[in-house]
Amino acid sequence: MNGIFGAVFLLSALLFLIFDPDGFLGALLAGGQKAATLSLSLLAVYCVWLGFFKVLEKSGLAGNLSRRMLPLARRLFRSDDPAALGDACGNLSANLLGLPGAPTPLGIRAAERFCAANNFYAADMLFVLNATSLQLLPATVIAMRLAAGSSAPADIFLPTLLSTLLSSALGVLLLSLTSRRKRRRKR
């Protein structure tokens, strides 16, 4: 991340220096402004979902749900930690349902738990699954097309679904092929 940050930052700063030196600070401030407003709206989103998830957890439903997904999750993440796997399953389900903002808090907690147990493979796998998009119904895109006057706003559903399935499958495959299996179980 340090390399990417440095490279993109320096190249952009250089371009600003050559073409538009006055725009540089403005662009940085615009980013900071976005971060400030985004964290406020994320705070609102996390209040809703963290409250909801605590109720879900206390009711015992979360446990039931993740127990059903456990055999699959155990193999996918190469982990035996029920708490971390439960969070990861919650993250994946919230992603599949397309609940806006809900996957993130669970995903962060799962990654934290996986890394605390030194299971970096699992944290990477969770990240790859999230970063290749798991959403089954591209609701935002369909709404935007509808607003733009499309005659068949939902006809991108099938190609999007197929290609997002491909990206996730490819991501999982690449990660599991490039990681040695030795790390399996504890360590």
Next chain:
Amino acid sequence: MKFLSLLIPLLFLLVFSYALRRKVRLYDAFTEGVKDAAPLILTLFPFLAAILMLSELFEQSGLSAMLASVLSPALRALGIPAEIAKLVLLKPFSGSGSTALLGEIFSSYGADSYIARCACVAYGSGETVFYISAVYFARTKRKKLLKPIMISLTANFAAVVFGCFLCRFL
């Protein structure tokens, strides 16, 4: 679409009524959960700020447009229309930026055009990889993120190529 708007209220209704039957103290549980929201935002904030500043620099400096024009012949060879090259490049950095770009593509080419449909698939099949890597690893000490980031970018890119191909028939 009707189903989708029902989903969230239904989910809350089902879970809360089930929790009530299991004698969960709703108010206490809910507030206990919300308590974690503010600390979570505080840990995320530095990473959010850095990534959003970076994506702003990337776009406003013209670097993304420059890269897009350099790469567009190669992308075209893979079947990706040159008009969406910028979207493909911006998507890993910024969700709001790529949403704005998608809207622009709709208004300049029409929402039903082949280009717009490819753009939808490019937008929908991947995620904001850099943003997600910053957020998901915010509470860990994991530093070696190059491999998972590269894998995600590769997988998403392959999905865009595949999606543009599919858009010709479907």
